[in-house]
Amino acid sequence: MKYLFKTGFLLLSFSLILTSCRNEQENEEKSEVERLMDDPDNKVEVKDGGDKIKIETAEGDEIKIKKDDGEYKKKIDRADGSESKVKVDDGEVKVKTDN
The missing domain is CATH 2.40.128 (Lipocalin)
Structure with a gap:
Protein backbone atom coordinates (compact mmCIF):
# COMPACT_ATOMS: atom_id res chain seq x y z
CA MET A 1 0.00 0.00 0.00
CA LYS A 2 2.86 2.35 0.86
CA TYR A 3 4.54 1.62 -2.48
CA LEU A 4 1.29 2.26 -4.37
CA PHE A 5 0.78 5.61 -2.61
CA LYS A 6 4.35 6.78 -3.35
CA THR A 7 4.13 5.77 -7.00
CA GLY A 8 0.78 7.50 -7.42
CA PHE A 9 2.06 10.66 -5.77
CA LEU A 10 5.18 10.73 -7.99
CA LEU A 11 3.13 10.22 -11.17
CA LEU A 12 0.71 12.98 -10.17
CA SER A 13 3.49 15.45 -9.38
CA PHE A 14 5.34 14.59 -12.61
CA SER A 15 2.21 15.16 -14.71
CA LEU A 16 1.58 18.53 -13.01
CA ILE A 17 5.15 19.64 -13.75
CA LEU A 18 4.83 18.73 -17.42
CA THR A 19 1.47 20.49 -17.71
CA SER A 20 2.73 23.71 -16.15
CA CYS A 21 5.81 23.75 -18.41
CA ARG A 22 3.69 23.20 -21.50
CA ASN A 23 1.35 26.10 -20.65
CA GLU A 24 4.31 28.41 -20.00
CA GLN A 25 5.80 27.55 -23.39
CA GLU A 26 2.52 28.25 -25.25
CA ASN A 27 2.24 31.71 -23.72
CA GLU A 28 5.74 32.68 -24.87
CA GLU A 29 5.11 31.96 -28.55
CA LYS A 30 3.82 35.18 -30.14
Whole structure:
Protein backbone atom coordinates (compact mmCIF):
# COMPACT_ATOMS: atom_id res chain seq x y z
CA MET A 1 0.00 0.00 0.00
CA LYS A 2 2.86 2.35 0.86
CA TYR A 3 4.54 1.62 -2.48
CA LEU A 4 1.29 2.26 -4.37
CA PHE A 5 0.78 5.61 -2.61
CA LYS A 6 4.35 6.78 -3.35
CA THR A 7 4.13 5.77 -7.00
CA GLY A 8 0.78 7.50 -7.42
CA PHE A 9 2.06 10.66 -5.77
CA LEU A 10 5.18 10.73 -7.99
CA LEU A 11 3.13 10.22 -11.17
CA LEU A 12 0.71 12.98 -10.17
CA SER A 13 3.49 15.45 -9.38
CA PHE A 14 5.34 14.59 -12.61
CA SER A 15 2.21 15.16 -14.71
CA LEU A 16 1.58 18.53 -13.01
CA ILE A 17 5.15 19.64 -13.75
CA LEU A 18 4.83 18.73 -17.42
CA THR A 19 1.47 20.49 -17.71
CA SER A 20 2.73 23.71 -16.15
CA CYS A 21 5.81 23.75 -18.41
CA ARG A 22 3.69 23.20 -21.50
CA ASN A 23 1.35 26.10 -20.65
CA GLU A 24 4.31 28.41 -20.00
CA GLN A 25 5.80 27.55 -23.39
CA GLU A 26 2.52 28.25 -25.25
CA ASN A 27 2.24 31.71 -23.72
CA GLU A 28 5.74 32.68 -24.87
CA GLU A 29 5.11 31.96 -28.55
CA LYS A 30 3.82 35.18 -30.14
CA SER A 31 3.77 36.09 -33.77
CA GLU A 32 5.72 39.00 -35.15
CA VAL A 33 2.52 41.04 -35.48
CA GLU A 34 1.54 40.39 -31.85
CA ARG A 35 4.98 41.52 -30.66
CA LEU A 36 4.72 44.70 -32.76
CA MET A 37 1.22 45.40 -31.44
CA ASP A 38 2.33 44.90 -27.82
CA ASP A 39 5.23 47.36 -28.16
CA PRO A 40 4.14 50.64 -26.50
CA ASP A 41 6.32 52.72 -28.87
CA ASN A 42 4.36 51.58 -31.94
CA LYS A 43 1.12 53.18 -33.13
CA VAL A 44 -1.53 50.54 -33.90
CA GLU A 45 -4.86 50.98 -35.69
CA VAL A 46 -7.36 48.12 -36.03
CA LYS A 47 -10.36 48.50 -38.33
CA ASP A 48 -13.23 46.37 -39.65
CA GLY A 49 -13.26 44.04 -36.66
CA GLY A 50 -9.61 43.09 -37.06
CA ASP A 51 -9.63 42.61 -40.83
CA LYS A 52 -7.35 45.63 -41.29
CA ILE A 53 -4.34 46.34 -39.09
CA LYS A 54 -1.95 49.25 -39.50
CA ILE A 55 1.22 49.48 -37.39
CA GLU A 56 3.64 52.40 -37.43
CA THR A 57 6.90 51.56 -35.67
CA ALA A 58 9.17 53.95 -33.80
CA GLU A 59 11.81 53.46 -36.54
CA GLY A 60 9.42 54.86 -39.16
CA ASP A 61 8.33 51.59 -40.76
CA GLU A 62 4.67 51.16 -41.70
CA ILE A 63 3.06 47.71 -41.79
CA LYS A 64 -0.43 47.09 -43.18
CA ILE A 65 -2.21 43.74 -42.93
CA LYS A 66 -5.53 43.19 -44.69
CA LYS A 67 -7.90 40.23 -45.03
CA ASP A 68 -10.29 40.02 -47.98
CA ASP A 69 -12.38 36.91 -48.71
CA GLY A 70 -9.89 34.48 -47.17
CA GLU A 71 -6.94 36.24 -48.80
CA TYR A 72 -4.29 37.93 -46.66
CA LYS A 73 -2.14 40.84 -47.82
CA LYS A 74 0.79 42.30 -45.90
CA LYS A 75 2.52 45.46 -47.07
CA ILE A 76 5.66 46.82 -45.41
CA ASP A 77 6.92 50.33 -46.19
CA ARG A 78 10.31 50.78 -44.57
CA ALA A 79 11.78 54.09 -43.44
CA ASP A 80 14.62 53.72 -45.98
CA GLY A 81 12.12 53.76 -48.86
CA SER A 82 12.06 50.04 -49.66
CA GLU A 83 8.77 48.15 -49.87
CA SER A 84 7.70 44.50 -49.50
CA LYS A 85 4.38 42.85 -50.27
CA VAL A 86 3.22 39.38 -49.26
CA LYS A 87 0.01 37.83 -50.51
CA VAL A 88 -1.42 34.53 -49.24
CA ASP A 89 -4.29 33.09 -51.26
CA ASP A 90 -5.49 29.47 -50.90
CA GLY A 91 -2.18 28.45 -49.32
CA GLU A 92 -0.14 30.01 -52.13
CA VAL A 93 2.35 32.63 -50.95
CA LYS A 94 3.52 35.39 -53.29
CA VAL A 95 6.31 37.77 -52.25
CA LYS A 96 7.21 40.99 -54.04
CA THR A 97 10.09 43.22 -52.92
CA ASP A 98 10.93 46.68 -54.27
CA ASN A 99 14.14 48.38 -53.24
